[in-house]
Amino acid sequence: MRIVMIGPFGLSPKATMSARAMPLARALAAEGHELLVLMPPWHTPKQAGQRWQEGSLTLEYVPLGPPWPFFSQMATAWRLVRRALSWQPHVIHCFKPKGYAGLAAFALWHLRRLRLTDARLVVDEDDWEGTGGWNELEPYPALLRRFFAWQERWGLTHCDAVTVASRTLQSLVWALGVPAKRVFYLPNGVAAWSEAVCERSNDGSPVRQKYHLRARPVVLLYTRFFEYDVARVVDTLRAIAAQEPEVRFLVVGRGLFAQDDRRFDELIRAAYLQEHTVRAGWVPVEELGDHLCAADVAVHLLDDNLVNRCKCSAKLVDLLACGLAVVADAVGQNREYIRHNETGVLVSAGNVQEMAAQVVALLRDPSRRKRIGSAAARAMRAEYKWASLARQALEAYQSAQASSGSAGTLAPGADSSGGSGSRLSI
Numbered sequence: 001m002r003i004v005m006i007g008p009f010g011l012s013p014k015a016t017m018s019a020r021a022m023p024l025a026r027a028l029a030a031e032g033h034e035l036l037v038l039m040p041p042w043h044t045p046k047q048a049g050q051r052w053q054e055g056s057l058t059l060e061y062v063p064l065g066p067p068w069p070f071f072s073q074m075a076t077a078w079r080l081v082r083r084a085l086s087w088q089p090h091v092i093h094c095f096k097p098k099g100y101a102g103l104a105a106f107a108l109w110h111l112r113r114l115r116l117t118d119a120r121l122v123v124d125e126d127d128w129e130g131t132g133g134w135n136e137l138e139p140y141p142a143l144l145r146r147f148f149a150w151q152e153r154w155g156l157t158h159c160d161a162v163t164v165a166s167r168t169l170q171s172l173v174w175a176l177g178v179p180a181k182r183v184f185y186l187p188n189g190v191a192a193w194s195e196a197v198c199e200r201s202n203d204g205s206p207v208r209q210k211y212h213l214r215a216r217p218v219v220l221l222y223t224r225f226f227e228y229d230v231a232r233v234v235d236t237l238r239a240i241a242a243q244e245p246e247v248r249f250l251v252v253g254r255g256l257f258a259q260d261d262r263r264f265d266e267l268i269r270a271a272y273l274q275e276h277t278v279r280a281g282w283v284p285v286e287e288l289g290d291h292l293c294a295a296d297v298a299v300h301l302l303d304d305n306l307v308n309r310c311k312c313s314a315k316l317v318d319l320l321a322c323g324l325a326v327v328a329d330a331v332g333q334n335r336e337y338i339r340h341n342e343t344g345v346l347v348s349a350g351n352v353q354e355m356a357a358q359v360v361a362l363l364r365d366p367s368r369r370k371r372i373g374s375a376a377a378r379a380m381r382a383e384y385k386w387a388s389l390a391r392q393a394l395e396a397y398q399s400a401q402a403s404s405g406s407a408g409t410l411a412p413g414a415d416s417s418g419g420s421g422s423r424l425s426i
Contacts, residue, residue, distance in 0.1 A: 001397065003028060004089040004119075006080050007039040008101040010047060010061060016126055019314040020165070020188055021095050027390035029057040036087050038062055040076050040100045077103035084108075085117055091397045093163075095124045097155025098148050106151075109158045120400035123155050124186070125173060126165040128310040137226060137307065160400030163393060165312035166333045172310070182403065184396040187333065188312045189386040194321035197289030207250075207294035211278045216246050217363045220295030220324065222315050223253045225260035227308055228301040228329075232352060234267040236299065239356035241276055244363055249277045252291050253315075292322045297362045297369060300328035304349040308332055317384065320344065323377035325369035327358045337384075343376040 005025055007017040017039060025035045034056050041047040041061045051060040062083055065075025081104050084092050094105040111117045127134055130149030140148065156162055156173055163186040164170045173183050208214060219240060221233065237249050255261040268277050283291050292298070298319045302308040309332035316337055319326050328334045330346040338344035345362070347354040362369040 001033045001091065001394075002087065002089045003033055003035045003397065004084040004087055004092045005035065005037045006084060006092060006094045006101050006104050007037065008096045008099040009042045010039045010044050013043055015314060016095055019191070020124075020126055021093075023189060023191065023386045024186075024390060024393055025057055026054070027386040028393065029055055030387070031390060032056070036060065036084070036089070038080050038083055040064060040080065042100070073100070073103065076100055077107060080104045081107045081111075085111075085119065089119050091120045091122060091400060093122045093124060093393075093397075094155070094159075095126070096129070097123050097125065097152050098129045099151075102151045102155045105155050105159065120161075120397065120403075121159045122161045122163060122396055122400050123159040124163045124165075125152075125156060125169050126188075126312060128152075128169065128172060128306055132306040133310065134307065160403045161396040163396050166310055167336060168306075168309040168332055182399060184392055184399070186389060186392050186396070187336065187384065188314050188317050189384045189389045190317060190321040190380050191314075192386075193285060193289055194318060195381070197293050197322050205290065205294040207280075207290045211248075211250070211280075211294075213248050213250070213278070213294065216248050217244055217297075218248050218250055218295045219359060219363070220292060220298040220319075221249060221251045221253075222292065222298060222300075222319060223251065223255075224315075225253075225255035225264060226257060227311075228303045230260055230263045231267060232303075232350065233299075233301055234264065234271055234273070235352045236301070236355050236359075237268075237273060237276070238271045239352055240359050241273060243356070243360045247276060247363070249273070250280060250291065250295055251277060252280045252283060252288075254281055288318070289322060292319060292324060295324060296366075297359050298324045298326045299355065299359060300326055300334065301355075302329045302331040302334060302349065304329070304331050317380065320376040321380040321384075323373040325362050325372040326376065327355055327362065329355070337380075338376075339379070342372070343379045344372060 005021050007021060011018040025037055029035050037059045039061050045064055047061045048063045049061060062079045065072035077100050080100060092108060094101040097105060105121060105123055108121050130152045135145045135148055153176060157176055157178055161182050161184060162173050162178055163184045164173055165187055170183055170185055174180060241247055268274060280291055300316050312333045320337060326344040328338055328344060328346055329349040331349050338346055340346045345358045347358055
């Protein structure tokens, strides 16, 4: 099958493409499918026009449009559409119904109605973008917030199939009137690098040596800070330190919004936790495993709101897949990934004392935390490998084919429609 994936932005700094679309694309390519991943380098414009190959997987940054409001966005979206259709795909998978990917999906749907292409359209939803979602977090102008809310509703209801990253998103898409048979649950999966570190001991860890952590108990916070009230995480760390004075807190990551970093540092100083806290910042992927495995226990906080109920945290997947014992708020997808007291520990959302008590209990019981961490790593590999999740994506693509009147099941390289996926002359 020839598949085009269209992203709303590039591989960095945001993670939808790097942590979700790319591992899915690689898994599909490993099964013999041909893939083209198209991205607008919105955050990294110097990458415009770059193209590279990974076996049967082609990646490309399309050139951005001229620097004029509105025309730039339209031109960039049209370039994504033209390049996608020039590849004659059977299926086009747009990641997010918002922004450039949403504009491309809008154009593709109308080209289908005009019978200028027969490529099937699948839309991926990995966050709730509109009212109650990211519209409330990002400082968008009011008009743009209304547009994104409309774009999300329209995109999810005008496609052949929808893939969703969480059970909450699945319910929300159903509530929009999309038939259940067209909505496919496709959570985030295990990163390839994590398998090599899942059984690694933190004894003699280079990260422990670097930060002079030695044999002290270490609690990991792998974070972007926007998922919870920063004051709550500092209260949690303070409650842990009150019971375990030798504890050290390893903070990997930085805030999505700069003010959250500043507030965290201010509150850490006010709580007299500076000597307990190590700020590692963002680390390269090749060093991430060493940082995660330097810890004894990880905390994963989520306030109970719509954004967090909808999200499917790749950071939580990393923690579990690396074999860490994780204490997490029982919110949204956390309850799908963690089986309480078996592959992790779930606590009531927002309960500082309960989370601190569970962390301290794990710090004091090495055999229990090792048992939980090992069970987490095994479960993630059994249930959330991208090779398995790719089969769920193929079900979505085959459903899209069937909904458009195509017969049969597509095998790698086969075209069940009897022709190319696109008829548009460009």
